[in-house]
Amino acid sequence: MNRAASNRGLAYRVKGILMAGNVRRPHAVAVCHGCGAEKQIALFGGKNNPERIQRDFREDGWAFDAWNLSKVFCPSCLSKRAAARHGDSGAKAAPLSSTQNNGADVVKNKEPSAAAVAPPVVQPIKLELTVEERGKVRDTLALNFDDKLGQYLDGWSDARVAKDCGDLPVGLVKALREVAFGPIKSVPAIDALRAEVVAINDRLRLLGDLEVDLRNKAGQLGLDLVEVQSRLNQMAADLGVAA
Numbered sequence: 001m002n003r004a005a006s007n008r009g010l011a012y013r014v015k016g017i018l019m020a021g022n023v024r025r026p027h028a029v030a031v032c033h034g035c036g037a038e039k040q041i042a043l044f045g046g047k048n049n050p051e052r053i054q055r056d057f058r059e060d061g062w063a064f065d066a067w068n069l070s071k072v073f074c075p076s077c078l079s080k081r082a083a084a085r086h087g088d089s090g091a092k093a094a095p096l097s098s099t100q101n102n103g104a105d106v107v108k109n110k111e112p113s114a115a116a117v118a119p120p121v122v123q124p125i126k127l128e129l130t131v132e133e134r135g136k137v138r139d140t141l142a143l144n145f146d147d148k149l150g151q152y153l154d155g156w157s158d159a160r161v162a163k164d165c166g167d168l169p170v171g172l173v174k175a176l177r178e179v180a181f182g183p184i185k186s187v188p189a190i191d192a193l194r195a196e197v198v199a200i201n202d203r204l205r206l207l208g209d210l211e212v213d214l215r216n217k218a219g220q221l222g223l224d225l226v227e228v229q230s231r232l233n234q235m236a237a238d239l240g241v242a243a
């Protein structure tokens with residue numbers, strides 16, 4: 001399966017997942033931009049069809065844009081967001097970048113349209129990282145993320161960075177990583193080969209241990225042989241027969 005190229009620019013990864021009967025089936029794996037929750041859905045007909053995958057995730061209650069991972073949210077984050085919105089005073093239609101807009105024009109033209117009920121600009125669940133938290137995350141990323149390869153070093157992930165830096169929301173760590181260090185370049189074919197390298201290394205290590213063990217046993221057998229041979233020679237000499 002070689003769909004490395006087609007996986008670029010998508011909001012999800014394609015990954016072979018081992019199913020019952022030892023069959024590996026391709027799945028779309030998406031990560032919630034809010035909380036880092038992961039969900040995988042089997043590819044319909046085994047094909048990487050973004051429209052179809054988008055539909056499947058949406059049918060399962062996710063906010064999903066197959067080409068934009070910052071628009072991927074799990075049902076639980078969506079409901080939290082909806083609740084937060086209702087708690088809001090409703091004076092929240094200004095885009096994030098244009099500040100200084102309070103008061104005056106917010107109140108005018110209150111039409112009871114759907115757009116007024118559900119403002120297009122959505123506030124993220126948690127806020128944002130503090131300056132100190134951002135510094136910590138950057139330092140940790142600098143040590144454990146190879147931005148040239150677009151890969152974490154072994155054992156590291158957004159989730160681990162988030163945890164190590166004081167249980168921060170994974171989505172915020174991920175967003176910072178995307179901006180400051182770039183995206184994770186996940187290529188299914190490479191992932192598969194990487195897994196094979198790990199497996200072969202494990203087997204090599206095992207064989208190495210076996211080899212040491214066998215050498216020790218062979219060494220001991222050699223010593224035993226010398227000893228028994230000399231007893232045989234001695235006994236044969238004593239009895240005057242050939243050894």
Ligand SMILES: [Zn+2]
Nearest residue numbers: 032035074077
């Ligand atoms: Zn979520």
